[in-house]
Amino acid sequence: MKKEYGNKQVYFVGGGIASLAGAAYLVRDCDFPGQNIHIIEEMKILGGSNDGAGDAEHGYVIRGGRMLNDETYENTWDLLMSIPSLDHPEKSVREEIIEFDTSNPTHANARLVNQSGEVEDVLSMGFDMADRLAMGKLIITPEEKMGKARINDWFGPHFFTTNFWYMWATTFAFQPWHSAVELKRYMIRFVHEFPRIQTLEGVTRTPYNQYDSIILPMHKYLEGFGVDFTLKCTVTDLQFKDGDGITVTQMNVLRQGAPDVINISEDDIVIVTNGSMTEGSSLGSMTSAPRLNGKGSSWKLWENIAAKKTGLGNPSSFDDHVDGSKWESFTVTFQDSKFFDLMEKFTRNRAGTGALVTFKDSSWLMSVVLAFQPHFRNQPEHVKVFWGYGLYPDNVGDFVKKKMSECTGEEIMEELIGHLHFEAHKDEIMATANCIPCMMPYITSQFMPRLNSDRPKVVPEGSTNLAFVGQYCEIPDDVVFTEEYSIRAARTAVYTLLGINRPIEPINQHQYDVRTLFTSFITSFR
Template structure:
């Protein structure tokens, strides 16, 4: 870790996309020397929740996949327009993604599948008048009036049996007990997607997984500008200047098994990823189930500093309800194309042109998606990789009579093949596949019901040198669980702390667009 020099230093706690974006904005927009930018990351790899790793022998793993959107990810696209492509000289990462997405457009032909293994017609949203009225009322009700209301406080039982809910819940990973405020924000932010939720045509795909397509080129850009990365370094606490206001004076961290401190100089900045949706993730295997773990360092850091100063938020609503925030994903590495061939014929989508295929009658509420292949830079041509997840890991399966959370990778794959009615090919598929389950205790923690003030402002009132850039800081009107939220937070943090008078790409206000409103109204009666 570099020592403070004559110039002011900036320390990013956490090495996810928000910190990398913040570092890039410092270099690009603030003329900041890379040597004075420091990224401190607990893991041995950068990228945070934008992960993607593995090989043919041990199997590949993606804990989750982020879906991008061309119209709503304003600051992400601005950032990626400045980052050179690793594979196509002369193109930016933004241009590379647009070219790939144009060549491989999304149009799902099999969004929902029933227990008979038949693709459902999802043209109709399935609403009754009570559902429509509740939806309209939710959109116009101010957030302060909604407070900590849950989605199932707002909608009756019928709503949760509609095609709309099955598709919306699995596209964005909403649960009935999640925050009504977050659903309202999503409905407004993605209002333009509502008429095509059944095909997901608005989804923008990256050429590979997000680590290979976004994090790697961003990392290389920052390295070339001399940014300092310190991996396997865990920040455990912050000290503050006494008295009113918020000024960080010292960082406490663990490195190489030793507790160390770093005193900040005048003008130095600390930008913290508070909380983590993928913290304490645990992997299983074909023969073992993953463990359910508890809080890790990012939650504990937030708890420590929030107890020291007012205005730094309240982690408890997000960190202390694992039963409401967990679900389980799985990544399957296939040594041949048998499963992909069957799935492409079943779904009528070539891999990479469809979207989530959701088994709406599945006890685990299971979905899978086949990305364009190869999905990893080092993936051999004969190897195929797909991803899936279950929103209800504590329920007993329909064919494998165990909770999903207790199942091995082989058992999860067995359950999936039964739902697809691929029993005839089951043994052949399983014998050449490696299914790696992943339990994520906090994966939808950002959707848990919260009160005003539970999420700290990006730059808290009275702060001179501290900002927050996670999915657990507050950006009015924007939606968590997106790349855009992280990048927007980073841009706000950097510009605000440095007093930079530059515009931040505004949020598209689709709720004021008459055409979008009319299309949404018509869709609700389909």
């Protein structure tokens, strides 16, 4: 029987993948009228942290790249089965991705590189018995007993010199001072990846960057249902009904700078992306370094509403520790294939079949990855684009004696050429290189040590019409810094607030599979 919704409106705050997924679940699973769904986004473009922009002339930019995983992204794959491909409408985005990934399987041959410019043998994890015991203890200790423990509270100095740590930390962007609870969740959620961490064979790639491959098809799908997209509009505050419980009555917004109010009836729903890992990001150029910016509207909105009601989380655990959550990425556009030719020879991987190449002795802890080309829909055939990042932007470089955060794009390329020992080809490489650095102050803020109550539940206790989605709500057992976390949150929010009795794809419990456990145990002794 078709549900009658009357004049019910649903407002999504933020135009990232969580809001797009929530809107898709509304039209797909709830028969909700598209014209009553409103996605409000501050920027002039949708996609949030799933970005990909630029052109061959001015250079391309991807602030980061999300890795997908075939066995752990349960709701992501279910959703993408429903979204038609832009290029082949008879296929789903899911089918398109799997077809592409099957043709270009990942198998990294050069995961770690040492200071001599040699590829390291990384079959051994490098653990000693103390590391193995600490890992075992981490896995079995309940989260509530761990509190705000950091990874370096659990492991001794040796652990942070192992092949495992270099590979794991750079794959998922963990730092020693990040939350031990988050590492524990990752170890359990990706236990099946542990035996192949050195090749990253479990990574599933999209044909283009995530904006072109996932966000654009989702946007087009929702447009077909008449969903309302309000861009360049900032939500600054929510007003609540007096008394106990949580019922939103008003949204305060700035429409292109002018204050306005959206009245929310008790029947309406408000779904907020609280916080943002890419907020405050700043771009540099070949001749300028990026700036370090501070809090923007999504953090301020969360701070405003958390101060009004209990149960809405504690943003301070995430947004007040920029020194612990920032790092810097860079996107490089070439007008020829010289650098790619050298890299393919060095790594023994065709572009798009390797994975992160990490310079383990680099003081910036720098990694680069060459995607399949073209990586952008509008990328000409002769143009090549790759992405890289440094986890320690405040350290002085090994070849350029400056902090990464103070370096221009040209200086970042010099440092990279030094680590690769490509000096003989430097002039040729630099002749067409356009390296655009990007400083991201909050990029790993979701990994900062926290208490369980610091993240609000998807639908907080006592809420009648408010839910949280994105990377800073609480989903037991799942892992942040993934597409799946945002999409699972969106599905939970929509089904719960609309009273839809449908199953949500459960989290695969690989940690209870005897073969997986045995293989992982053997791997720890490699």
